Amino acid sequence: MEPNPGTLAGSISIRPDQEETGFESLQFREEIQRLIAVPPENASSFTALLELPATQAMELLHSPPSEEGDPAPLSGDSLHGISDDHISYISSFNGNPTFPSNKALVERAAKFSVFASGENSPETSSVPSNSSANLEKVKSEPAETDSNPNSSQPLVSDPTVESKTQRSAKRKEREKKGKGCTKKSKNETSQDAQKLPYVHVRARRGQATDSHSLAERARREKINARMKLLQELVPGCTKISGTALVLDEIINHVQSLQRQVEFLSMRLAAVNPRVDYNLEGLFATESGSLVDSNFPSMVAPLVCPEIPFNGSRQDYQQQWHFDALQQPLWGREEDSHTFITPDNSLLSYDSANSASLHSNQLKMEL
Amino acid sequence: MRSPSSLKQEFLKRWMRGLQRCTSSSKKDMNTLERKKVIKLSADLAMASARNGKTSWSRALIDNASGDNDNRILAERILGPESDILIKRVSTSVGTVSCNRKIRSKKILKRSCNSVRRVRKATHLPHHQNVLAKSIAKRLVQKRTQILKRLVPGGEFMDELSLIEETLDYIAYLRAQVDVMRCIASATELINRNND
Numbered sequence: 001m002e003p004n005p006g007t008l009a010g011s012i013s014i015r016p017d018q019e020e021t022g023f024e025s026l027q028f029r030e031e032i033q034r035l036i037a038v039p040p041e042n043a044s045s046f047t048a049l050l051e052l053p054a055t056q057a058m059e060l061l062h063s064p065p066s067e068e069g070d071p072a073p074l075s076g077d078s079l080h081g082i083s084d085d086h087i088s089y090i091s092s093f094n095g096n097p098t099f100p101s102n103k104a105l106v107e108r109a110a111k112f113s114v115f116a117s118g119e120n121s122p123e124t125s126s127v128p129s130n131s132s133a134n135l136e137k138v139k140s141e142p143a144e145t146d147s148n149p150n151s152s153q154p155l156v157s158d159p160t161v162e163s164k165t166q167r168s169a170k171r172k173e174r175e176k177k178g179k180g181c182t183k184k185s186k187n188e189t190s191q192d193a194q195k196l197p198y199v200h201v202r203a204r205r206g207q208a209t210d211s212h213s214l215a216e217r218a219r220r221e222k223i224n225a226r227m228k229l230l231q232e233l234v235p236g237c238t239k240i241s242g243t244a245l246v247l248d249e250i251i252n253h254v255q256s257l258q259r260q261v262e263f264l265s266m267r268l269a270a271v272n273p274r275v276d277y278n279l280e281g282l283f284a285t286e287s288g289s290l291v292d293s294n295f296p297s298m299v300a301p302l303v304c305p306e307i308p309f310n311g312s313r314q315d316y317q318q319q320w321h322f323d324a325l326q327q328p329l330w331g332r333e334e335d336s337h338t339f340i341t342p343d344n345s346l347l348s349y350d351s352a353n354s355a356s357l358h359s360n361q362l363k364m365e366l
Numbered sequence: 367m368r369s370p371s372s373l374k375q376e377f378l379k380r381w382m383r384g385l386q387r388c389t390s391s392s393k394k395d396m397n398t399l400e401r402k403k404v405i406k407l408s409a410d411l412a413m414a415s416a417r418n419g420k421t422s423w424s425r426a427l428i429d430n431a432s433g434d435n436d437n438r439i440l441a442e443r444i445l446g447p448e449s450d451i452l453i454k455r456v457s458t459s460v461g462t463v464s465c466n467r468k469i470r471s472k473k474i475l476k477r478s479c480n481s482v483r484r485v486r487k488a489t490h491l492p493h494h495q496n497v498l499a500k501s502i503a504k505r506l507v508q509k510r511t512q513i514l515k516r517l518v519p520g521g522e523f524m525d526e527l528s529l530i531e532e533t534l535d536y537i538a539y540l541r542a543q544v545d546v547m548r549c550i551a552s553a554t555e556l557i558n559r560n561n562d
Contacts (some may be wrong), residue, residue: 101495155367187416222527223530227530228494230534230537233538242503243503244510247510247514248510250537251510251517253537254533254540256536256543257544258517261540261543261544261547262549264544268550268551268554269404269405271555278372320367341404
């Protein structure tokens, strides 16, 4: 009986990290309510637990500590202040955990697990990878980038099964340890709890439910969500775990972009004797050929030296800006890491084309 | 979300306009450095004005540009007819922020002192390895946040959340700018090469 609720409880704790939609939350709710018929929380160990991760991801469900021998139910945690949107859920709880259906929260929570301050015990490492893999599919929150991960169907069933086995294994481990290692198991459970991007909004026992911790939690979640967006924007950041390293990457990226701007502006200044960029008929291209090419950056004018060409080029020119700007950008959005090396492709493309120079003035009426 | 292509178009348009406005009025030929400055400045302002002062970094950019007297005239010229409105908007928003800045900077100082003290205490008594590691990680993150604040224009006085949002925006802008500039640079080079 003991392992059973424990396992179930543990499974519930993992499940939510895959949850991504409101529908799932409903399903979970029912299941959890069933499970919660089981033992009430275990006061002493819990309060001790609760104090620990005060500054960490709150939405994580603690697995009950094992040294008490009692499987405390999953509902232990309070996930206050997940966000203002979801504080309304809190009122609907009376002892039943619910899962606010905000994908963003789940993301953030899981994100948090990745961002947990610097230390990742080997135990936790498996779950964050699991959750982060799932999160790739979660649709991110206020879409600030184009490269939002697509929301997939929430993978409820499979992860649940996996997580059940994981959790049961861990639980058994912990149960073996006995009472001597209170702190350690608390530690573990708190770490385990960190892994679980559980969007559970219930007041933890003994946890300060004051506005400060709520607000701080909400704040932390927001920050983590934004960090996730940033990670996606900066190429090569998605695999890095840990806020400090991600920030490093972001800083490097911004610095390199700024340097590139400097360099390019110098280049432009050198190239042109007068600061006169009327784009006078310089950019003639066949709009059709643009579609084929898949440049990581904007298509440059395709100039072929030998073939003089007159007349009909004029119509292209004014279209050029829009076409050139729009088409390669589709390619651009896909390769996020190739924007640094366009020049080779530009030059090679150039030789392949038969556009030519024009000396007409391009109107800048765009 | 603005698509990058529209971003680039907008940027290109404003940039060219700004450059035209700038060069049309100046008679003398500038040397390379001046040209570079003009180019960069107009590019920056172009993007900043494209944001219409909605984002903090754009406001800061415009503010910086208008700060120096020599730049200011140039900036105003580049920004063109709508410059007055834009600068006013920027200055009002910046003005309200500046009072907060002083308060915030004091708070930040206090907080940093306290946190340093706290961390030192923590290191003395690592009653739990967790706590020590956490504090170390926090310091790392804080350091990097400081660096990021310096990088993003107007970032010094923002809290973390807005800093991250600004960074997102700023990166998108920088990318668009780099792409457009690179394109034009290589285009012009090719053309010049063909002309010779």
